[in-house]
Amino acid sequence: MATQIFSSIVSTSSTITNYARLGLASQNELPDMLRELLLIKEPPHLLEAHINKNDFLLRNLRAYEWQIIRTVRENSYHDCDVPLMYKIIRNLKLVPSPTQGWDNNTPPSTSEITIGDDVERIRRIRNEIVHRGNTNVQDSELAKYFSTFKKIASRLESYLSKPEREFVSKIEIAETCCIDNATEQRYLNRLNKLAEHEAQLSMSVAEVYRDLDSLRLNMQGNVSTLQRRIDSVTNEQDEVIRRNIRDQIEKELHKWKQDDDKFVPTRAVQFVLNCLKNENCVTVVGSPGIGETAITRHVALKMEGLGYTVIPITVPTDIRDFYQAGKPTIFVVDDICGNFTANQNMIDSWKQLLGVVERILTENRDKCKVVVSCRSVVYKDKKFSVLVPFISCKSCNMSSTELQLSRSERMKIASVHLGQLGYEIAQKCPYDFFPLLCFLCSRQENVDIKKFFSNPFSVFKDELDSLSCQGEDGKCKICALSLCVIYKNELEEKHLTTNDPTVRVIIDNVCEACGLNIGTSRVKIKEELETLVDTYLKKERNMYQTVHDKFFDFLVYYCSTKMFSCLVEHAVSSLIQERFLWNKILDEEDIDEFIIIIPDDKLALYLNRLVKDWSKEKLRKVFVENINMKNEKFRDALLTDLAQRDLAEQEQLANMTQMYNGTLISCLEVCCRQEYTNFLPWILKQGVAEAQSNSNLTPASSACLVNNKEMIDKLLSLGAEINKSGSTEMTPIHSSRCYNDIKVGVVNLLTEHRSCINNQMFNGSTPFLLALSTNQNIQVLKILLYSSANCNIGLYDSKTIRNKMELVEVWTMEEEMAFWSNWFTDNCLPVVDEYVKQEPDKILEIIGGATPLHMACFKNDIQIIELLLDRNSIINIGKEDGATPLLLACQFGFADVATLLLEHDADREIRRNDGKKAKDMAKQNNHLEIVSLLGNPSVIIYMLE
Template identity: 85%
Template sequence: MATQIFSSTVSTSSTIANYARLGLASQNELPDMLRELLLIKEPPHLLEAHLHNNSFLSRNLKAYEWNIIRTVQENSYHDFDVPLMYKIIRNLNLVPSPSQGWDNDTQPSAFEITIGDDVERIRRIRNEIVHRGNTNVQDSELVKYFSTFKSIASRLESYLSKPKREFVSKIEIAETCCLDKDTEQRYLRRLNDLAEHEAQLTMGVAAVYQDLGSLRLKMKGNVSTLQKKIDSVIKEQDEVIPRNIRDQIEKDLQKLKHDDEKFVPTRAVQFLLNCLEKENCVTVVGSPGIGKTSITRHVALKMEASGYTVIPITVPTDIRNFYQPGKQTIFVVDDICGNFTANQNMIDSWKQLLGVVENILSDKCKLVVSCRSVVYKDKKFSVLVPFKSCKSCNMSSTEFQLSKSERMKIASVHLGKHGYEIAQNCLEEFFPLLCFFCSRQENVNINKFFSNPFSVFENELDSLYCQGEDGKCKICALSLCVIYKNELKEKYLTTNDPTVRVIIDNVCEACGLNIGTSRVKIKEELDTLVDTYLKKERNIYQTVHDKFFDFLVYYCSTKMFCCLVEHAVSSLIHERFIWNKIRHEQDRYIDEFIIIIPDDKLALYLNRLVKDWSKEKLRKVFVENNNMKSEKFRDALLTDLAHRDSEEQEKLANMTQTYNGTLLSCLEVCCRQEYTNFLPWILKQGVDKAKSNSNLTPVSLACMVNNKEMIDKLLSFGTDINKSGSTEMTPIHSSRCYNDINVGIVNLLMKHRACINNQMFNGSTPFLLALSTNQNIQVLKILLYSSANCNIGLYYSETIRNKMEMVEVWTMKEEMTFWLNWFTDNCSSVVDEYVKQEQDRVLEIIGGATPLHMACFKNDIQIIELLLDRNSIINKRKEDGSTPLLLACQFGFSDVATLLLEHDADREIRRDDGKKAIDMANQNNHLEIVSLLGNPRWKMNIELY
């Protein structure tokens, strides 16, 4: 095919360069124009839902196209090519149809210049260039193409309200810019690759039909075989999981089924199976070694027998990538959010996927999750509501802890005739794990092992030191597993990576081996430990169980503390080490395998923290390090920093890290974590104290967590109290966000002249936000008496949607969900039910609402009286034309209606649909209000009004 394309005519350098220019325009500029069109007509966060709602399009999108679509919220439309964008624009009716219709045999004429015509032109021109089969483009032909490109660009500029020549100038550059040989060849290769790819797709489809015809003629009786082949092709197109990953999952499942043969059913199993008949999500909680993983896998395999497809989840994003709507699937998540402490990064990753999880749980899918007790109890884990609020099975509880008969059965399966006595005497929670370990040991004293298993392991490892080079190489191999946090990749011992070599040499030295010991020798000894201490899966060495890894980390810390601190991966350093002076500040530090930092090693540990900090690992140091929660430890770190030169201090204080698309600074992280004692040091280093890299400024963050001391410190350094973040939220806004609001903070902000009537992206003022999010009447009075304007309402829905396009940290779905939840949490059932029936229009319902409207939605007489006393405009209309009185009449709030009428509310105002207050009361059968509105008393008030 390539030969055919590049040999059609005798080539010249200029005609080939012309062809490359066409490639540049068709691969870059034309697609970019369609991407701009999509950004305006179909915001990325709405795309996937709209595609699922379009049954024709969702059926006809290929699996690889779905994989691209699922990245749209992270990558926008960057990876979308012209054919895919054309499908979306056409089938979602984003623009009017072309004059001749979509994909007509007749192309648009020169006089047909609607936006639909130009989308059709772009597709046709792109296909024409890719499939032209001739790389020679004469100058006259090039001029004709680019004249068409510029006309399209000019019209799209106008249609999309872009600055004049924004698109045209890029086309002109593509037409006239100097193309070096490498660039020219790159675009020629791309054109050739596209042509070959699409030709192969066509040939693939044609081959299927050719096979079909041939088989029909030759083997009429073999219809079933043919159908299987067709079904296989169709199934492959529909599969969202790549074949190589499916094969690996199948391989893993076969191993699970083999391991499951020794599983002993317990009461917990039946409980989980019963739960999954009614619920779609269950969480299995317990300490390490208690059997969480075994039980979740056993239950999943039972569900497989009922028709479910089992998908193990190894990283959070797998659940989004492997989810196939409408397909009965059970996802199994092992040790969610950490296997020693609650891992904040994993929590954040799952938090971003909660929308996906909710969709999965509302479909024909199940989730079975295992979670360590220490993680489940961590307050950070509470944000993952689906996993925290669902049915849980606590393996340590009286209800589900192993019974005597269950222990005997487990011991018998693993230990045979020796199991009876062991089951009687060993009461360890991790009894199942001990049975598993013991069954793998040779010449072990069973009684001694079960009475003190980790002492046995320690003695065995100690004995390896006495077995010469072979034994020390085994210790070295196990230590490398610790260094790489139980993910020792085989390639580290087979490739010559200088960085890895340095680490190996340091570990060798710590183990009593010569520097430069052969990696081959270490790998040979490592392989001998597989199936006893270690397992090897997908070319990665891991311990057979996390509980043994916990012990192994602790053991290595007693033998090579300095080596661990210097070389272990950051997450291990930050979650497993604790300074001896703060070990009792939190209960979890009594863990038997926590590593204590003695005073004489504190400087070494602090130096490692600063090293990670200098590599922009701010979250590792400030968020995930358990020591940093202690003010005493932070003081020790500050003392260490003070002894460093000023240039290094300034560099550290100004360090930033990009996390989930947001740039975090040291100041912001310290404010989020409430590290008050760190602020003076950071601010003295000359950081920009007003700069906001996210939706909240440092002062806003301090207000959000109600930390008056932090606010004082920030303001004392001259921080701008009215600086806002990307959502236009100022500190006075953020101080309104919680019910336990500190009145002293409000007074402090007012004292420093906070602008009280600034509006956020949705129109919320501090007063309106306070009314929406808490019931502190004292705060509302402070704001009103400080001249808060109680007549400023939310923006109309269209304005909110337009402003949302500029807000990166808050999606349209999140904004709509916020208001839906607000109605549920704050309003009566009659209001909530009305909103839920119109939930797609929730922004229209709330759009333009003033504080008085909000109080009427809530049927809150006290707040309404407060607002009326402050001259709130009683007849102000929101987006749909409703006044506060119209809302009271619609929902049957007679007390509110009476109060509003007493303050001269106008009964004659109509909503945009023409309905008056009396119409709303009649329509909803609120007879008391109908009678109230007919009272002559109000007629007199209206005449006076």
């Protein structure tokens, strides 16, 4: 009897271990095979961009799956489970479909062994193991499973060109290895959790069905209730915006509608509405307080009345995440890319999504609209110009003669907010932010209206000064407003409740600056903060902000006069970089009225804050976004401060790097890009390595990119390598060719230093080919040719370009294709551009293998063609598609080019890969002059004479 019991226990233990082995294989080995497949078929750095172009995945991926996808660039596919990898492989069409199609009711048969069949098998097997109720797996059943696993592994080894038995051996180990109790329990627990998770999903679905069954029993009396329930479930499934976000949007729109009650329609409003009838994007441009935000919101509410769903945008990704194809939607972007200055980080965030934005706007001209408010100072900033959709669209300039407030409009606005006295005020008030003043004045109690409008900010100053004299309550109010400044108008409620010691120190220092005791109750500060809501402040989504950015500008200035040192020490970095200006570099004409002047006796304090940010790897904040760093005097002052610091600290600062947009940038590179020549000796003196960053540009290339001969000369004198390239294989002499305003002196300097003039980038571009493509300076081309540039080296073929692109992290395939698409638009006649646009996905095949002579023919540039032919450019060389320069001229009807090429013995009998000769191309495109030219050689002689 005991023997029988012992045998039963052993048998049960063995069958449970067998189940654990299935868990090991289904959770480790099978997913790893799919990960290897994805690594080869879909490089991690391209995944998110490709998913953004796939409508099905955009609509159907769950929130947790998006979180995993956004980490793939850094973590590869390690966090992806089988269901997610199956979705990616299937919907990005990375492998051919299974024999019976995806997710067929019938599983693949033993004779169906394509790669698609095996991907389908892995998913089905995984689900089968997770959902089986019986945890006892007999030895015979285990052997059957592992036989299937090994067959799949063997086929995948062959398909992925893996070493023989690389996958199979791992399956065999999983089948036979010794599994201790802890490991066994771990895999059993994982299987149980997976089963529970998916059971919960099934239960949720079953619960819906049970509800439906219950409703059917009472069908006659509850038809309308049933319909509502079904509609609710259906609508929730169709919604891409989570319910809590929708609730927040509803609250925000409710506030808009309240503020809109006193809105006065103007010419600018009608202009924007008329634009949106025919356009899908409008940018409303204006100075602070002029009313651009109010107009965008009023217009959006009008569009809501026409059936559009209004969605305020808080971050750029909202457009991608909240967009629904076919659903009338208007997105509202307020103060895009900053309010006081152009915010480079925000610009970069928008830039990454331009492809998505353009695709959405192009595909849905009538259904999707975007209305943007933008500060004038941001709109005019050259950094903003990269956001083409918002620059090239219709713009409403509220300061223009046609759209600025008319006299009657000012009268109406003043009357709505101020009553009868408004008429007099409207005629005398000189400020362009008159609408804001009316709004703010209407919120003030016992205010002298005439005094307020004659000098509004002196009124605010007096009120704040008065608050400071009203005991602890008043000082707590000033403290609360000062914290809004410290956190740059984004004071979160949690800042007043957290136990974070860093936040506590900031609050204590602000309290001390306001005349309060250190350790003043944060509850008391929060209570006083709440009393300022609807007068000075507004509260949205647990965040306190001033009622308008113009008032925030004043508040920052006011606080700087009361607690300058406290602001410099504790304010967020962006406030420090944007609003403080040293008194020795003031420009009286351009200075903003609320800029904070740094006196000489406070300069050391300010420089110390910059170094503090620098030490925290905030290189862009210090070197790029700080308005003082543009001035050489200020940089000299900073260098003087650095020289007095400990040598170890200097070395640490000089070698500091920052990860920005997936690229490691160094102090040296940033200084070269910003043209800070006076910083170079100090940085290199600290032993900084030129190859410190992994950017697409070396420091010398960065200097060449901005065309700064003095900086290039300085770098070379300090030992920079003239031929060193970045991750895109771009050397300094490549970089120097990128812009039309290139200085001949820069080219001469580089050639004199024996720059390798025929090096090729990742796409095959030589410096000569890049110069020909991106600028029209014939003198530069001649210098390169006289320096032995090889004018017969062309671009790589499309396959090579694609292969090399997989190794370039800072430049995507989409960006490369967009570059060439824009090149054809900007440099070629419409006949060429239209040909390229017919098949935009084939653009790499069009330029693949193109030599400088091909590029000049695309541009129909006789002068460059003559220059190349004089240098013995090979005239009959073919591109990837077999087209010679003569074939291009005949295809596009460039008779003068064809004549010139024939004069130099171009072969008219050469055929393209599709078999067409030059004459065939001319006939096909109805270029009769060229047909005659090709058919009668004497015509050439006549034309030349």
